[in-house]
Amino acid sequence: QVQLVESGGGLVQAGGSLRLSCAVSGTIFSRNAMGWYRQAPGKQRELVAGITSGGSTNYADSVKGRFTISRDNARNMVYLQMNSLKPEDTAVYYCNRDKKYGLPFIWGQGTQVTVSS
Numbered sequence: 001q002v003q004l005v006e007s008g009g010g011l012v013q014a015g016g017s018l019r020l021s022c023a024v025s026g027t028i029f030s031r032n033a034m035g036w037y038r039q040a041p042g043k044q045r046e047l048v049a050g051i052t053s054g055g056s057t058n059y060a061d062s063v064k065g066r067f068t069i070s071r072d073n074a075r076n077m078v079y080l081q082m083n084s085l086k087p088e089d090t091a092v093y094y095c096n097r098d099k100k101y102g103l104p105f106i107w108g109q110g111t112q113v114t115v116s117s
Contacts, residue, residue: 002026002105004095009111012085020080020111022095027105030073035098036080038091039110049080050098063089085115 008020020036035050048060049069057069068081078095092110097103 004105004108006093006095006108006111009093009113011114011116014086014115014117016085016115017081017083018085018113020082020093020095020113022078022080022108024076024078024095029076033098033101034069034071034078034095036067036069036078037094037096038089038113039094040088040091043091045094047099050100051078052098052101082113085113087115087117089113090115 003025005023006020008018010018012018031053033050033052035047037045037047039045046060048063049067050058051069051071059067066082066084070079071077090113092112094107094110096105096107
């Protein structure tokens with residue numbers, strides 16, 4: 001069974017940075033396109049960044065130029081570097097398979113990111 005464990009969230013002031021990490025187990029990680037999603041209160045979960053097995057990346061317009069997704073296939077890890085954070089980035093962040101490439105795994109617990117103004 002696939003397990004996803006996110007970490008690295010916290011409280012940060014607007015303009016600050018955070019780096020999120022996701023440990024993936026139970027699947028052949030290197031073959032999967034992965035993504036970072038977020039869900040703000042009262043809103044649907046949205047995909048904000050994706051990375052293919054080959055390392056190609058894509059981003060939602062709302063985070064383009066500020067967020068960077070990366071992966072370490074040797075360690076089965078996915079990362080999200082978030083810079084120039086804004087209050088509207090406040091949400092619970094999750095990693096999972098990029099929905100453009102397949103059905104999601106069972107969701108992890110996510111990690112809370114709160115950006116104060």
